[in-house]
Amino acid sequence: MDSRKMKDGILQGLIYFSTAFTVLVLVVILGFVLYKGLPGINLNFLTRMWDSKTTFVKVVKEESVDNNTKDGYISSLGITIDLDEKNKVYITEIESESPVKEAVNLKNDSYPIKKGDIITKADTTIFENITIEEAATALENGNETMKLKVVRPGGGIIPMLVSTIYIILLSLLISAPIGILAAIYLNEYAKAGRLLNIIRFAIQNLAGIPSIIYGLFGMLVFVQMLQMQYSILAGALTLSIILLPTIISTTEEALKAIPATYRQSSLGLGATKLQTNYKVVLPNALPGILVAIILSIGRIVGESAALLLTAGTVAQIPTAFTGNEAAAATLTTKLYWLIKESGDLSGASSIAIVLLVLIIVLNIISKTITKHFLAKQGNK
Amino acid sequence: MNDTVSKFSVNDLDLFYGSFQALKKINMEIKENEITAFIGPSGCGKSTFLKTLNRMNDLVENVQIGGNIYLDGVDIYSDIDVIKLRSRVGMVFQQPNPFPMSIYDNVAYGPRIHGIKKKNQLDEIVEKSLRQAAIWDEVKDKLKKSALAVSGGQQQRVCIARTLAVEPEVILMDEPTSALDPISTLKIEDLAVELKKDYTIIIVTHNMQQASRISDKTAFFLLGEMIEYGDTHQIFNNPVDKKTEDYITGRFG
Numbered sequence: 001m002d003s004r005k006m007k008d009g010i011l012q013g014l015i016y017f018s019t020a021f022t023v024l025v026l027v028v029i030l031g032f033v034l035y036k037g038l039p040g041i042n043l044n045f046l047t048r049m050w051d052s053k054t055t056f057v058k059v060v061k062e063e064s065v066d067n068n069t070k071d072g073y074i075s076s077l078g079i080t081i082d083l084d085e086k087n088k089v090y091i092t093e094i095e096s097e098s099p100v101k102e103a104v105n106l107k108n109d110s111y112p113i114k115k116g117d118i119i120t121k122a123d124t125t126i127f128e129n130i131t132i133e134e135a136a137t138a139l140e141n142g143n144e145t146m147k148l149k150v151v152r153p154g155g156g157i158i159p160m161l162v163s164t165i166y167i168i169l170l171s172l173l174i175s176a177p178i179g180i181l182a183a184i185y186l187n188e189y190a191k192a193g194r195l196l197n198i199i200r201f202a203i204q205n206l207a208g209i210p211s212i213i214y215g216l217f218g219m220l221v222f223v224q225m226l227q228m229q230y231s232i233l234a235g236a237l238t239l240s241i242i243l244l245p246t247i248i249s250t251t252e253e254a255l256k257a258i259p260a261t262y263r264q265s266s267l268g269l270g271a272t273k274l275q276t277n278y279k280v281v282l283p284n285a286l287p288g289i290l291v292a293i294i295l296s297i298g299r300i301v302g303e304s305a306a307l308l309l310t311a312g313t314v315a316q317i318p319t320a321f322t323g324n325e326a327a328a329a330t331l332t333t334k335l336y337w338l339i340k341e342s343g344d345l346s347g348a349s350s351i352a353i354v355l356l357v358l359i360i361v362l363n364i365i366s367k368t369i370t371k372h373f374l375a376k377q378g379n380k
Numbered sequence: 381m382n383d384t385v386s387k388f389s390v391n392d393l394d395l396f397y398g399s400f401q402a403l404k405k406i407n408m409e410i411k412e413n414e415i416t417a418f419i420g421p422s423g424c425g426k427s428t429f430l431k432t433l434n435r436m437n438d439l440v441e442n443v444q445i446g447g448n449i450y451l452d453g454v455d456i457y458s459d460i461d462v463i464k465l466r467s468r469v470g471m472v473f474q475q476p477n478p479f480p481m482s483i484y485d486n487v488a489y490g491p492r493i494h495g496i497k498k499k500n501q502l503d504e505i506v507e508k509s510l511r512q513a514a515i516w517d518e519v520k521d522k523l524k525k526s527a528l529a530v531s532g533g534q535q536q537r538v539c540i541a542r543t544l545a546v547e548p549e550v551i552l553m554d555e556p557t558s559a560l561d562p563i564s565t566l567k568i569e570d571l572a573v574e575l576k577k578d579y580t581i582i583i584v585t586h587n588m589q590q591a592s593r594i595s596d597k598t599a600f601f602l603l604g605e606m607i608e609y610g611d612t613h614q615i616f617n618n619p620v621d622k623k624t625e626d627y628i629t630g631r632f633g
Contacts (some may be wrong), residue, residue, distance in 0.1 A: 091575065265473060268436060268470065269470065269489060269493065269546050270466040270467030270490065279489070279492075349439075
C-alpha cells in the first residue's frame with residue numbers, strides 16, 4: 001500500500017517537474033530575447049532602411065527672412081539642425097514649405113530630404129568637428145543653389161520586412177493554388193489504389209525533408225541552372241516546394257472532414273461533380289484551407305536555411321523577380337547573418353522580437369478565422 | 381392494376397458489389413402518382429435498389445449492374461445523362477442533411493446549379509417548395525438563418541423542399557423518418573401522401589406501420605430478392621408468400 005502511494009507520489013512529482021521545466025525554459029528564452037532585444041526596438045528600427053545611404057543633392061534656397069541662426073534654425077532652407085551624440089549635424093525639423101523637399105540628386109531626380117538626415121558637407125564646408133552655429137552659418141550663407149552631402153541613416157528593418165512580405169505573397173501565389181487543386185484531386189477524384197498510396201507516401205515524406213536540402217535543390221536548379229541568381233523568385237519557388245506537402249495534407253484533412261452526405265445530396269440534386277466541389281465541398285473546406293495558408297505563412301516567416309541558399313542576405317527592397325536587384329534578406333536570414341557575421345546579439349534579438357510578434361499575430365488571425373467560419377456555418 | 385402509367389420499369393436487374401450479389405433479378409413496374417414502399421430486413425437490398433433508380437450507386441466503387449431500368453421508357457443507364465436523370469428523380473436521405481448554408485440557399489441550391497439566377501424567380505421557387513414541403517409557415521421568418529439551426533424534423537422537410545425545388549418527377553425517400561421523433565414522422569408521412577398527387581414517390585422504410593399507412597404498393601425484399609410485390613392492402617392482409625407473412629407478422633426481421 002505504502003509503496004504504491006510512494007510510486008504515485010514520485011510519478012506525479014515527475015509530471016509536475018517536467019511541466020514546470022518546460023514552462024521555465026520557455027520563460028527563460030523569451031525573457032533573454034526580450035531583455036537583449038527590447039532596448040533596440042524603436043521607431044527608427046521599425047521604419048528605417050538597413051544601410052546608411054550617402055547622396056549629393058542640390059537645393060535652391062529661398063530668400064532669407066531673418067538671419068538669426070540661433071538654435072540651429074536656417075530660414076533660407078526652412079530647417080532646424082542639431083548635433084547628435086557623435087557630433088554629426090542632423091536635421092531635427094523641416095518646415096512644410098521648405099525648399100529641401102524639392103531637392104534633387106546629381107541625376108536631377110527628386111530626392112526630398114527627410115527629418116533625421118545627416119548633413120556632412122555644404123558646398124565646400126565639410127561638417128566635421130563643427131558647432132551648430134558654424135554649421136548654421138555655413139548653410140545660411142551658402143550659394144543660391146546649394147550642394148549638400150546628405151547621409152540618410154540606416155539601422156532599420158524595413159528592407160527585411162518588405163522582402164519577407166514579398167516572399168510570403170510570391171510563395172503563396174505559387175503554392176496555394178497548386179496545393180489546393182492537388183488536394184482536391186487526391187481526395188475527390190483519385191481512385192483508391194496503389195498509385196494513390198504511393199503519391200500520399202511521397203507527400204508525407206516530402207514534408208519531413210530538412211529544409212536545407214530543399215535549399216540546396218533550389219540553389220542548384222533555380223539559382224544556378226535557371227540563372228535566377230539569389231533572388232526572391234528563386235527563394236519563393238523553393239519555399240513553394242517546401243510548403244506544398246503541408247498545404248496538400250492540411251487541405252485534404254479539411255476535405256475529409258466534410259460529410260459524404262453533402263456531396264451525395266448535391267449530386268442527388270443533379271449537380272455535376274465540379275459544381276459539387278466548387279459550391280459545397282470547397283466553401284466548407286475554406287476554414288481548413290485558410291488555416292493551411294496561415295500555417296504556411298508562419299513557415300515562410302520562420303524559414304532561414306532554404307532562403308540563405310536561394311534568396312541571399314542583401315538588405316535591400318527587391319525591385320525585380322530575378323537578378324541582382326531581386327536578392328533579398330528576410331527577417332530570419334538577416335537574424336542569422338547578424339549573429340554569424342557581426343556577432344550583433346542585441347540586433348538579432350530585436351529582430352527575433354519582431355518575428356515573435358508576427359507569429360503571434362498570425363496565430364491570432366488563424367484562430368479568429370476558424371471561429372468566424374464555424375459561427376457562420378451555424379455549427380459552433 | 382394497370383389503371384395508371386408505369387413510371388419505372390425494372391427488368392432483370394442484378395447488382396454486384398465486387399463479387400457479392402446485392403440484387404438478384406429484380407422485375408418491377410412502379411406506377412405514377414403512387415407511393416411505393418420497399419420493406420424488408422436490414423441488408424435485404426431495398427436501399428441499394430432505391431439508389432439504382434437515380435444512379436446514386438455510381439458513386440460507390442466496384443459496382444456492377446446488369447439488366448435494365450426504364451424511366452418513361454428510356455433506359456436510365458444508357459440513354460440518359462446522369463445529371464438529367466438526377467434532376468428528374470430526386471432523393472431524400474435517411475439523415476436530414478441540409479448544407480451548412482441558410483435555409484434559403486439550401487432550397488435555392490438546386491435551381492441555381494441548373495442555371496436559374498434571377499432573384500425573384502428564385503424567391504418564388506423557394507417559397508413554393510417550402511410551402512409544398514409544409515414548412516413555409518415555420519421558417520418564413522428565418523430563411524436567412526442556417527438550416528442546421530432548426531430541429532431535425534424541420535431539417536428533413538427543408539431537405540424535401542430542396543429536392544422539390546428542382547421539380548423532379550419522382551422522389552426517392554431512403555428511410556426519411558428513421559432519425560425523427562414520432563410527431564415529425566407523422567408530418568413527413570402526411571406530406572408524402574399530399575405530394576403523391578404531383579409526384580411519384582418511392583419510400584424505403586423499416587417501419588411496417590408506416591408502409592401500411594401511406595403506401596399504395598408495397599414490395600418485400602429478402603437477401604437481394606424481391607419476394608412479393610402488390611397492393612399494400614393485399615401484402616399486409618393477405619400475403620401470398622410465406623416469407624412475407626413471417627416478416628410482416630414479426631417472426632423475423
